[in-house]
Amino acid sequence: MIEKITLIGGGLVGSLLSLVLARKGYSVDVYESREDMRKVNISAGRSINLALANRGIKPLQALGLMNEINEMLIPMKGRMVHPEGEPANFQPYGQTTNDVIYSISRGQLNSFLMTKAEATGKVKFFFEHRVSHIDFEKMTFTANVAGTEKSINFNRIIGTDGANSPVRQAILSQESKQDSEAVLDHSYKELTIAPDENGQHKLDANALHIWPRGEFMLIALPNLDGSFTVTLFMPNHGFTSFDSVNTKEEIHHFFDAHFTSIKPLLDDLIGSYQNNPTGRLATIKCSPWHYKDKALIVGDSAHAVVPFHGQGMNCGFEDCNAIAELFPAADNAKDSDWQALFGEVEQVRKINSDAIADMALENYIEMRDSVRQHEFLLQKQFAFKIQQWFPKRFTPRYAMVMFEHRPYSEAFELGKKHKQLLSELSDTYSCPTQLNGDIVKELLDKYQL
Template identity: 45%
Template sequence: MQKVVVVGAGLVGSLQAILLAKKGFEVEVYERRPDLRKVELKGGRSINLALSTRGWKALKLAGVEKQIEEITIPMYGRRMHDENGNLSFQPYGKDDQAIYSVSRGDLNKRLLLEATEYDNVSFFFDQKCNDLNLETNTLEFEDKEGNIKKVKADRIFGTDGAFSAVRTRLMKTDRFNYSQQYLTHGYKELLLPANEDGTHKLDKNALHIWPRGKFMLIALPNEDGSYTCTLFFPYDGEYSFNSLQSKDQVEGFFKKTFPDFYDIMPNLADEYFENPTSSLVIIRCEPWNYEDKVLLMGDSSHAIVPFYGQGMNAGFEDCSVFSEMYDELGSDWHKLFDEFSKQRKPDGDAIAQLALDNYIEMRDLVGDEMFLLRKKIENKIYEKHPDKWMPLYSQVTFSHIRYSEAYETGQKQKRIMDKVMDRDDIKEKWDSDEVENEILEALNDAG
């Protein structure tokens, strides 16, 4: 039995451990943090996650989708809150298509529990990865007492996050490319509690957004009636993390900017200053493998910002794509690792760009009249000609179309819609055969 080591017991590492165990490998998972199953989860840095089609596929492949369904809440669209507290709703897809709110900690716990059901999976916590000898494929771990443990593996999977120790070692190899990009915005989590009877204070089957141009607040529902809310905010400027220095400033800002949220959020200023301000980073690197020995997956190879709700889904898709490739190529590890790296790299780059683009849409355009008209036209074409047009959001969220292909198609659709929206009479004729035929002709011309 071949021995594989997974470095990192987060979401991707835990899921990958299950899929590798199902294929009969001896799997050892090493994690620098304590065992999540034995610690109380605290808020402040989690950002609730949104499971969508790509993530569900991987969970189903691992045989755990039913267990995960129990801890999710469907969200059928965006519930927009304007500056006067007025609400509007934008469905995510057709019929009952939804994305699913889930707590990162609860999901991680559940995956750990499912992984430990396999006799050929072992977990080791409080183990910091100090080094990796690429010649012998031997890892060095250090526990909290300073004890050193060396572990040799046939294959190593680096799933240890955006600041991966495994990737750090690969960065010292020849022709390894790496970049990181921090946004000028960071985020702060706020917990909106449930009503006294345990019910939700807002519509629980929607993702709530307070778009304000240069920043935004979002809220995702939790099972206990609370909401995990996240303020995405500039570090500097007139309205920024650095400008809100006192409780009075925080209270005044939220009362003016997010009035309906302010009215239902107790202890706002205390919560604001108790929780940390965290940065947002994009990681790009290549190749994702070192020979047939080491493979990077998840955030260690493609950390992205959270504005398309695809960070976890992209990582889970890494797991399902790898599993399917293994079934096809078997133990030709050189080809397997190379092919995986070459195929997934363009998809990682594409979803990173899509997430950046979507931030502008979420914080600003979703409240714009012409943007909403544009979406209305796109949805009409999608309903009448689903074989010719699928909105970019649906491609990314409700299909298995490769991210890189979705991005290219989205760019083509954007060019077509930009031209259509430039018509002087678009408000009057948006629902006409003339506009529909113009779009269809442009699609044919674009191939």
């Protein structure tokens, strides 16, 4: 009999994982609380487009999907920073043509992965099944289906059900736990820049646009239809906050004061601002990720991160890649120690998901404030120069995260040394032309890089 695995959650990670498991020979049932997004327009107040980086591309390539996915991508080569009252300036992500990240539609990618998973003949999706309770003794879970409670049996269950995961809650209720949810005192709201009359982008489509304003910011990512998804990140409370910007007059005053250049481009500003949901931002860290040989959580269920490094989806896809490498083929599943396998997934991934969670929070400060500071720009120039001279000894942290497959935890620790080195340089020198190889080598040796 074919080994069956049940997934709770049919979002991006759940859909990809179902395909990974099907390719290994497993029978997979996926229970999703929402309707089938391929039949209805569902955003659930979530980001419409996301950043796909090399880490997320790796498992997609392994499954032979990238030729089709390439048609969904818009390459972004850097940040276009729009300071207040100054011309925009372009800050490239890296130094080669390969140093790009890609804007992709969440819904389009999710739908594509669902369809590919179903096409294996081994994956079944059950939509509008809202899971509310999991009983590990009886090996059943309860799902609300059209207002009726339904009990469903499972053999092994993996939670890919997001930040509010019932599977995580069930696991942590069984074990001595470490569980933290740090809710950021900032939230977000999505707006739109419509295409021009010719269906073209009104801003450079090959950049991630940022309007940094210190405690708050706007960002814009391009869509294939010529539009941009614009996201406002702002404190929940205070003088300039979601508490204080609500009425038509307050919205106009806020955008006139801080976002003069972009305001005329925003489509239905008042209606979008007042009607679109305000999304919260939270970091979730927990342990354990598994319960005996019965249950495991991955993706946002285990490690939700704030979106400021564009790594939430990429980190979840790395989880899928780890499972692809660690799990046996279905033919060998019955002879496997599943408790040990689940534990190994956590051991391999948790240290890295914790690291990207911390780096994502740091990147928020960089995006909303540091990118407009002279010292930040100078240190970035120094970093590029050091990388040119000593490519085997120094890669900027951002590049390690976005363009390499180096573990997040390693990038995080190296980044701490980089920060010290670059601070020492910017305290001493005012221009990259003042540097030479000997000066840099001495500092690389000093910081053991």
